[in-house]
Amino acid sequence: AVRGALRAGPPRRCVSYGLGRFCSCPVARRQLALLLLLLDELGVPPGQCFVFDPAFTEQELALLGELGLRLLPENEEGKHRVGEAATLFYMIHCGKALYNNLLWSNWAPRALARVVIVGNSFRGIEERLLSRVLERDYSYIAKVLKGTEEIAFPAHPDYADTFNDTSIHWFPLEKLKELSSEVWECAEEPTYEECEDLEIIRREEGGSAPCAAALQP
Template sequence: MAAAAGGWNLAGGQRRQRRRGRAGEEAEGGAVLRRLQEARDDLLSSGFWAASAGAVRTPLAGCAEPPAQCVCYGLGRFSGCPAARHQLAFLLLLLEELRVPPEHCALFDPAFTAQEAAALEHLGLRLLPENEEGKHGIEGSATLFYMVHCGKALYNNLLWRNWSAEALSKMVIIGNSFRGIEERLLSRVLERDYSYIAKVLKGTEEVALPAHPRYLDTFNDTSVHWFPLQKLKGLSPEVWNFVEEPTYQDCEDLEIIRKEDRAEQHSLAATAS
């Protein structure tokens, strides 16, 4: 058999070691994909997906255009975490339901391992090249944002980046309940630290995903949010005038990994080595 791309030019021992390493990586990747398929089957057999699909269809019925692309933040370590694996399986079912091609779905989580990144690419999904901190502009395209159990700052940053009635009306967000955020935070804290969430509440429609005993920790407090254009246009003009980028200087519990945090971690690791 012919050598492939010069890969057979290694010495015998090195060649066997490399092949064993590749075989091990492929076996691990295959195991991750098999567990993901099991999670998908579980969602379908439990009835949770069928019930949840109805909640997702509700906003789409009133949308001028269905989502053409998807962005996913904060999925987590799905190779070892069953909850994250079920969330990924749910996302893949969503893409099928909405007929969004996998290559039109981009993901980012600083926790992804190389193995997990390879599994996502095997599924046809794209990885965002850098930490956007949630500041992803839709650039005129109807977009689904899948952000289950993400920090409040990510939602706030996303709203800020797309702060216009026209842009918000083209967005659907599946993530932590905005009503729940409002109920749990003091109003002064919500308005000070997460002002864009506070301002958009009256322009938001929200439907909770159904509760299911098997997924209480996986999808708890998760809702589908959308922003009807007429409701947004009904907000006072002052709501749209303030467009300052959030800084979170006074926020005591910031649930977000910032770009500089990640860069500092890499710098410290390099220094230690």
């Protein structure tokens, strides 16, 4: 399903947010195992997989380095631009603001067409939130719904707490082009000033420019 989602070209990069404390948490450990399997299946070199979670311990950072994965230098809050490379974003059970920020950072049809997200179901987010809250706090999720293709992970009793509410999302260029021009004209950076349950760890005050895909060697 991930291969089918990347019609713009095979993925050359992966960005993983929010893996969690995998040394002490079995759920996080299984999510890491799936990430490694996906990299192998898709042919993405470990050195082109960038990871970040502010909860990582020094031991976990060292283990990720031994696996060949690379640590993002700062907390991007999900504001990562894909550049020219099709990119898989692996962000299971992350906060809604992280997805919203990622969409904002790539808010153009050709950029979004190079984005594939393995993470919380956008349909589920839409179903659980009042429309006015979704449009106010997570406007980029709300605006992209009609341009999104989504396949839910199959349910498995052994992994109910590991991959629940998880889907693969991609954004076909032909569907994005069908959205009205007004959708693309408004592209203000999200602030979440009225959000009552912001599920994201904010970085310290500093530059706000999204991290470009120039992390590639």
